[in-house]
Amino acid sequence: MKNIFTIILSMTLVLSCGSQEKTMNSNEDIKKSDSNSKPKLVVGIVVDQMRYDYLTRFESKFGDGGFKRMMREGFNCKNNHFNYVPTYTGPGHASVFTGTVPKYHGVIGNNWYDKQTKETVYCAGDDKVESVGTDHMAGKMSPHRMQTTTFADENRLFTQLQGKTIGVSLKDRGAVLPAGHTANAAYWFHGRDEGVWITSSFYMQDLPNWVKEFNASDIAETYFKVWNTLYDITTYTESGTDDNTFEGGFNGKEKATFPYDLQALREHNRNFEILKATPYGNSLTTDFAIAAIKGEQLGEDDVTDVLTLSFSSTDYVGHNFGVNSKEVEDTYIRLDKDLERFFNYLDETVGVGEYTVFLTADHGAIDVPNYLRSLKIPAGYLNNMATKTRFEEYLLRTFNNSDLIENVSNNQIFLNRKRIDSLGLNINTVTEQFVNELIQYEHVDKVYSAKTMTTTDFTQGIETLLQNGFNQKRSGDIILVPDPDYISYGKTGSTHGSGLNHDTHVPLLFFGKGIKHGATFEKTVIPDIAPTMSALLGISFPNSATGSVLGFVID
């Protein structure tokens, strides 16, 4: 009946305005209103620590079926950014799938200090659930600290739980947070001496047979290869020299240079853990994702299923070797091959044009500061001990007290409110005094109080990013911003967490069913992704989504 009504309506429009363009639009509306036009499967891909410029830097090395296929057939949002700090993995995954920022979804870090329990908590940790698939506590995970729904949750509600959701990642938080609260399952890799995919009792009591079979097949074992560059290393002109002082490397090998004999190195690098920090961790993730599609019959019927797929090895490799390393370049060349294999599998099973994919990242990364310094770019390493000592001396001198601080983490200071009260001091006065003290310290660029974050409406710059990352209930009393490119990290490898462009600017590619072909330099932000997917599916937005629908990517 609905279709007949729509057809009559479109005929009326044709008759009333007589324009060819209107006819086309109306026909498109008919197509869109048909439930059969929805994708059978949505795959949300997050590449951990992928900077936007990797798409352009390594483009000449990519094949036709991976990243380039997404750009060739789909839509490329070239100016896509995180709009909050801190740019870490937990908040990143939560923001991509909930369509909002830590201020609202509550995942303010990977770990944070819980003001109520006075303990540090982990974003995906959950003591109330049990590990499934291992006796190790690595399975005690759930999304309970994420306070809002994901678009996959909304798809579950819309389809009366007929549409499935499965989350897959080497990292627990990369699997658990994207899949949301109503997921059928989230699976992650437990390395160490086991090398198996596991889950938690939040989802089920026992692993399904297809997961048991995958674990028993010893596929992970087959990846203990010699890691050498896929192509001749002399052709890797998009990255720095292989042998330099800016890279970490593996235990048991003196230099961070190719080749890496993983079979020989495994005993020095916690066995299966070493695979995570090689491109083979992404290949193993692809193998498991394909097994999940098969095992769960994802995309087989007309009710949309959701697979969230996070590639974590890129982050481990980046942390170890740095963004300018040959190891990172090789990891992306090989990830491109894994993506091609994955898309080919989707073509064969779900069908060409029957699925929709988006690809983004959970944060970017900084060039190794010592490398930047060698090129005279202002950058460096924070001396947290010196800052701490100086501040403690200040506390003793001014308040004759050294226990006014409860915790310092994620560039935030949590005050000991009880102690401050007991000394008869006013919390706001003390906070302002601390702000005025700390701004004088070396490499402290900006300092803000929680009060400023909750009483000022910022509209641009780092202050807006801080505000979006600030959760009144969970965040600290004072927020520090270091000088640009000054980090708390070892002297080798890359990290992330800031509001600077190298950490915020990440790819956003859409392709497949319902997606237009094109590209834009218009600024988009990470929270736009989930509402856009909701619009594409014609379902409710995640309950606290603050992003906008990117109407120009939808066909």
Ligand SMILES: [Zn+2]
């Ligand atoms: Zn990282």
